[in-house]
Amino acid sequence: MSDANMDATGRLFPNYKHVDDCALLARRAFELIRDIYPICRSITGDGVRETLARVAHLIPLDISEVPSGTPVLDWEIPREWNIRDAYVADSTGRRIIDFRVHNLHVLNYSTPIRVKLPLAELRAHLYTLPHQPDRIPYRTSYWREHWGFCLTHRQLETLPDGEYEVVIDAELKPGRLTYAERLVRGESSEEFLISTHVCHPSLANDNCSGIALAALLAEQLGRGKPRLSYRFLFAPGTIGSIAWLARNRDRLRRLRGGLVVGLLGDPGPLTFKRSRRGNSEVDRIAAQVVRELDPAARLLDFSPYGYDERQFCSPGFDLPVGRLTRSANDMYPEYHTSADNLELIRADALAQSMFALLRIVERVDTNRRYRNLSPFGEPRLGKRGLFRATGGADPGEFEHALLWILNQSDGGRGIHDIAAGSGLPRAVVQQAANALVAAGLLEEVFLETPLANPEPSGPPETEVE
Ligand code: ZN
Numbered sequence: 001m002s003d004a005n006m007d008a009t010g011r012l013f014p015n016y017k018h019v020d021d022c023a024l025l026a027r028r029a030f031e032l033i034r035d036i037y038p039i040c041r042s043i044t045g046d047g048v049r050e051t052l053a054r055v056a057h058l059i060p061l062d063i064s065e066v067p068s069g070t071p072v073l074d075w076e077i078p079r080e081w082n083i084r085d086a087y088v089a090d091s092t093g094r095r096i097i098d099f100r101v102h103n104l105h106v107l108n109y110s111t112p113i114r115v116k117l118p119l120a121e122l123r124a125h126l127y128t129l130p131h132q133p134d135r136i137p138y139r140t141s142y143w144r145e146h147w148g149f150c151l152t153h154r155q156l157e158t159l160p161d162g163e164y165e166v167v168i169d170a171e172l173k174p175g176r177l178t179y180a181e182r183l184v185r186g187e188s189s190e191e192f193l194i195s196t197h198v199c200h201p202s203l204a205n206d207n208c209s210g211i212a213l214a215a216l217l218a219e220q221l222g223r224g225k226p227r228l229s230y231r232f233l234f235a236p237g238t239i240g241s242i243a244w245l246a247r248n249r250d251r252l253r254r255l256r257g258g259l260v261v262g263l264l265g266d267p268g269p270l271t272f273k274r275s276r277r278g279n280s281e282v283d284r285i286a287a288q289v290v291r292e293l294d295p296a297a298r299l300l301d302f303s304p305y306g307y308d309e310r311q312f313c314s315p316g317f318d319l320p321v322g323r324l325t326r327s328a329n330d331m332y333p334e335y336h337t338s339a340d341n342l343e344l345i346r347a348d349a350l351a352q353s354m355f356a357l358l359r360i361v362e363r364v365d366t367n368r369r370y371r372n373l374s375p376f377g378e379p380r381l382g383k384r385g386l387f388r389a390t391g392g393a394d395p396g397e398f399e400h401a402l403l404w405i406l407n408q409s410d411g412g413r414g415i416h417d418i419a420a421g422s423g424l425p426r427a428v429v430q431q432a433a434n435a436l437v438a439a440g441l442l443e444e445v446f447l448e449t450p451l452a453n454p455e456p457s458g459p460p461e462t463e464v465e
Helices: 019-036 046-055 119-125 153-158 204-223 239-247 249-254 281-293 347-365 397-408 415-422 426-438
Strands: 062-067 080-089 095-098 113-118 163-173 176-184 191-197 229-235 255-261 271-273 298-300 321-325 369-372 410-414 442-445
Touching (some): 019 204, 046 176, 113 119, 176 239, 204 347, 229 239, 239 249, 255 347, 321 347, 369 397
Parallel strands (some): 191 229, 255 321
Antiparallel strands (some): 062 176, 271 321
């Protein structure tokens, strides 16, 4: 393969050399976030479909619908949930908790109900945050049939005794779980996965920001000519990635690496969470990139808590998939509350997150990996015209690069790793690699080490052009 796919600077995204170059993308990301923020999403239902339809205005999507009851790994696709309206009304008929005012007011996946109850009984179905009394919590009950409402603790404290009318006009019945993919084909069939969850209702950072930046990254990749192929997955958290994994086992052998992305618009520092493997290509490159872009960047070791990296990094798959966020999970006070709204989203944070994504992808895409074909002792470079004839003089960068590549090219480390380890410029390292390939001392390799449990079994795939 040649570098003809890239511009003269060797960059996949030549228009994005600095974080400021991402200002327009950040503005467009915010427009999409604002557009999809009001939609009531869940792990199934029309909210996910409507969200994906808006994303499809930016990029073509392949939609998959998996029927309720389908077994997926150790799980089963649940019944589909859709909601039209929900409220609690006081004795005068006035709506005091109203789904139409904020969709967080309903416990997500609530079973339908229409009943009159005294406050004492209603209380068992009300959820608040006593320590954040002005915020509505985000609560779900996907796997246990239950109904409920979420409200501010301040409001709960003011509710007078009496009888309340409770209405949840929802449906929970056999249907489908929806997810979407966008494959940007590169020269190689090796794939890099970008996955984001699409199941949260009106929460801006935790969900909408990841959807928007993943969509724009897919758009930018679709305009370039990447070497690797990039698969974008927009799926409901946990059950969506489990469904995708269950239906794509044969594809996983081609997976070079990946990133779970989300929570990318808040003012917290860039945060990279390593894959379970800890030192895979994406782990090394993403750690480098976040450190370069953000002096306050956080690097987290893998833990089995968080988003869909839990599924990709489950031990049977053990995929080299890390996670890029800013303030992850419960690392920010607005997390899973009504305060995770559009006001939390910062243009500069979106721009920096976007730039980090572009840079990680660009670096993975150019991180060619090789195998030394003459690894027992150093091959004689002089007789091949690659090394100066006179010994003793300090070898130049090019000759240093030859030695570094020959020593480090075991199929795992790539051009960027060798450049970082040696302190030599990447362009020189690549130039030296090209010379060694031409001399028959080096060959490019295309796949990550075999998966822990490849399935279905069969010969390992080789590079397909
Ligand atoms: Zn969440």
